[in-house]
Amino acid sequence: MSLQAIGLIMHCRAGFESEVGAEALALCERHKLAGTIHSRSDSALVRFVFNQPSDWTSLLEAVPFTDWVFARERFAWMGSIADLPEQDRAGAITSELVARYAKTPLRFGRVSCEFADTNEAKEVSGFLRRFAPHLEKALTKKGMLAMRADAPTLHLLFETSGACDFGLSMPGDAAPWPMGIAHLRMPLGAPSRSTLKLAEAFFALMSEAERASTLRPGLRAVDLGAAPGGWSLQFAQRGLRVSAVDNGPLAESVLATGLVEHVRADGFTWRPKQRVDWMVCDMVEQPARVAALIADWFVTGRCRRSIFNLKLPMKKRYAEVEKCRALISARLDDEGLSHLMRMRHLYHDREEITVYLTLV
Numbered sequence: 001m002s003l004q005a006i007g008l009i010m011h012c013r014a015g016f017e018s019e020v021g022a023e024a025l026a027l028c029e030r031h032k033l034a035g036t037i038h039s040r041s042d043s044a045l046v047r048f049v050f051n052q053p054s055d056w057t058s059l060l061e062a063v064p065f066t067d068w069v070f071a072r073e074r075f076a077w078m079g080s081i082a083d084l085p086e087q088d089r090a091g092a093i094t095s096e097l098v099a100r101y102a103k104t105p106l107r108f109g110r111v112s113c114e115f116a117d118t119n120e121a122k123e124v125s126g127f128l129r130r131f132a133p134h135l136e137k138a139l140t141k142k143g144m145l146a147m148r149a150d151a152p153t154l155h156l157l158f159e160t161s162g163a164c165d166f167g168l169s170m171p172g173d174a175a176p177w178p179m180g181i182a183h184l185r186m187p188l189g190a191p192s193r194s195t196l197k198l199a200e201a202f203f204a205l206m207s208e209a210e211r212a213s214t215l216r217p218g219l220r221a222v223d224l225g226a227a228p229g230g231w232s233l234q235f236a237q238r239g240l241r242v243s244a245v246d247n248g249p250l251a252e253s254v255l256a257t258g259l260v261e262h263v264r265a266d267g268f269t270w271r272p273k274q275r276v277d278w279m280v281c282d283m284v285e286q287p288a289r290v291a292a293l294i295a296d297w298f299v300t301g302r303c304r305r306s307i308f309n310l311k312l313p314m315k316k317r318y319a320e321v322e323k324c325r326a327l328i329s330a331r332l333d334d335e336g337l338s339h340l341m342r343m344r345h346l347y348h349d350r351e352e353i354t355v356y357l358t359l360v
């Protein structure tokens with residue numbers, strides 16, 4: 001039995017709703033899905049309402065999570081439940097889901113109770129912490145919750161405690177953290193919060209197999225714009241040797257790893273003598289200039305993979321990202337270099353996005 005989605009719901013950083021709207025329209029248009037974007041500025045949420053309902057599994061396959069840049073999380077929107085009674089919200093939600101799905105094979109592997117990432121939604125998040133265990137218990141009692149790793153995740157989005165939207169995603173085709181909010185600990189000796197960006201990128205943009213084969217002792221990395229050394233430390237803690245290129249000073253804690261060599265030079269002109277496994281770049285520069293630099297390292301055979309930031313302009317941020325993507329792809333394609341590029345506006349990113357690029 002085909003279960004129909006009425007649209008898509010996306011989480012994002014507050015202020016980036018129009019970028020998510022633009023990418024939702026572009027991605028869905030590729031698959032002939034037409035509809036209307038609904039979002040309030042600074043709400044950290046975007047809804048895309050389809051003109052015609054769409055089978056939820058083929059919908060998500062058509063717009064896989066890895067293709068989204070500005071959405072921190074996205075799920076197939078199946079419906080809404082209003083007027084939840086204060087005395088038994090869990091019961092009301094469970095009854096609705098049982099009525100819809102008990103006669104279908106659909107069972108949920110996990111429940112994600114969600115709220116917008118805004119200051120206004122803080123109150124709802126407190127309520128959800130207390131409410132989620134009650135809901136899980138009620139769904140389990142009705143046999144709707146299978147707690148299986150391969151079953152769909154049920155997303156319940158609350159803007160108030162009295163109503164919710166609900167939807168579905170598949171494990172492995174979703175953000176690695178609920179709502180895409182990465183809770184990461186600062187590593188010991190980290191000199192900057194920027195270190196968390198690279199730590200998040202390793203998880204959000206790479207698979208477990210990719211991490212295991214490319215983040216291991218004995219490999220070499222170059223870090224352009226390295227000071228004070230938060231990114232270099234991420235590599236050193238995994239046993240890689242790092243050339244940290246920056247005219248600014250590196251923190252003692254980073255040099256003390258014994259794996260980081262400080263190179264005082266201009267990151268745009270310096271090149272390694274031998275090919276390296278990784279090049280990362282966190283220099284604050286025009287995005288097109290960084291994109292050209294990255295492409296140059298790949299086409300001249302200096303690295304096999306890279307993670308880098310593209311600082312976003314104030315306006316036309318989505319267009320700028322697409323321009324940089326096209327610039328890099330065109331240069332690598334011209335040289336016959338088969339590659340894979342994943343881009344994301346990470347939880348730890350502000351006015352920038354992070355890109356993972358690798359030869360395949």
Ligand SMILES: C[S@@+](CC[C@H](N)C(=O)[O-])C[C@H]1O[C@@H](n2cnc3c(N)ncnc32)[C@H](O)[C@@H]1O
Nearest residue numbers: 192194225227228229230231246266267282283
């Ligand atoms: C955002 S900070 C990098 C933070 C670093 N990733 C960390 O985790 O600690 C940007 C750095 O880029 C450096 N930078 C900017 N332009 C540069 C250039 N042309 N060559 C080398 N470094 C540059 C700056 O000196 C600054 O230290």
